[in-house]
Amino acid sequence: MKLILVVVVLSVLCVLGNAASEKDEKFLAWFKKNGGIANGVGVRTFKSMGRGVSAELKIESDQEVLRIPSKLILCVKSILASDDEMHTNIAKALKNQDENTVISVLLLEKARGKSSFFADYLNVLPEFIPNLSYYSPETLKQLQSPSLEQDVTSNNKKVKNDYKKFVKAMKKDDLDKNWPEQALPSFQDWKWAAAIIDSRGLRFRSKVHLAPFSDMFNYGAHKTLREDTQGDFFLKHHVLDEKMDALRVYSDRDQPAGTQLLEDYGDNKDRIYLQYVGGGGDFIRYG
Secondary structure, eight states: OHHHHHHHHHHHHHHHOSOOOHHHHHHHHHHHHTTOEESSEEEEEETTTEEEEEESSOBOTTOEEEEEEGGGSBSHHHHHTOSOHHHHHHHHHTTTOHHHHHHHHHHHHHHHGGGSTTHHHHTTSOSOOOOGGGSOHHHHHTTOOHHHHHHHHHHHHHHHHHHHHHHHHHHHTTGGGGSGGGOOOOHHHHHHHHHHHHHHOEEETTEEEBOTTGGGOOBOOOSSOOOOOTTHHHHHHEEEETTTTEEEEEOSSOBOTTEEOOBOOOSOOHHHHHHHTOTTSSOOSOO
16 A cells, blocks of 8 residues: 555656755745746746646636736836836837846846845746857857857857947946946846847847746647747737736646646747757756
8 A cells, every 4th residue: 555655646747747945935935925826837847847837726827827916027028117217227228129128137146146026936937048159150050040140259259349338338337336246237137138038038029038937848749730830829818918017928828736737829930949048958947
């Protein structure tokens, strides 16, 4: 009887994944304390897929599983509306630089460490994103795709130029003196934050939104084949609700309790995921 019980318990754990870690529990507590709503879902670590979203209860297709208030989302709109003077000053210094503004505020909060409002979210972000920007020119040639190689090279130049623009803007407005320990982030820090935005940022009307919890879904192709609808499928399940002042996330599939809830990332070409999400080919959102 004991042997059978152990086998059953192990089987359940393999499906459900490891118990939520201390970091996961702190993140969930922070999320809910600040108005986030999770309907039947949690956060766990899954074998070979890393951190992901778990179905703690049975999930129905098109069920609202997350509601993320705007104050938890990093985007230009919420940054400009922030009570944090440093946030608004950064947005003004980087006027009309959408992604650079979000990257800058993300790095500011990271530099603030434990005192940051976003500390518990930052603690569950990966320390490294294995996208193609970290590949050497020799390795990129092995992809045997000159066009992809050119795209990666061009993007790397853009990231470097964006960092230079950031440093120039911070020094011009003396914001570097208000940065934690008066030390601006390094280029490697900037590269990390840019990779976070590239791999996890959601885009609505061409504006980037870094929305905690919604960026933890791992990829799973939807079982129903569909025509390329230029993102309509994704937008159907990720709705910026201005009335609710929140992002509402809906499950795109039925999912039994005790398993990982995946999502289809939408109608994008594979090379986009390869270049920006990770070179491993697994489309892993969280390491």
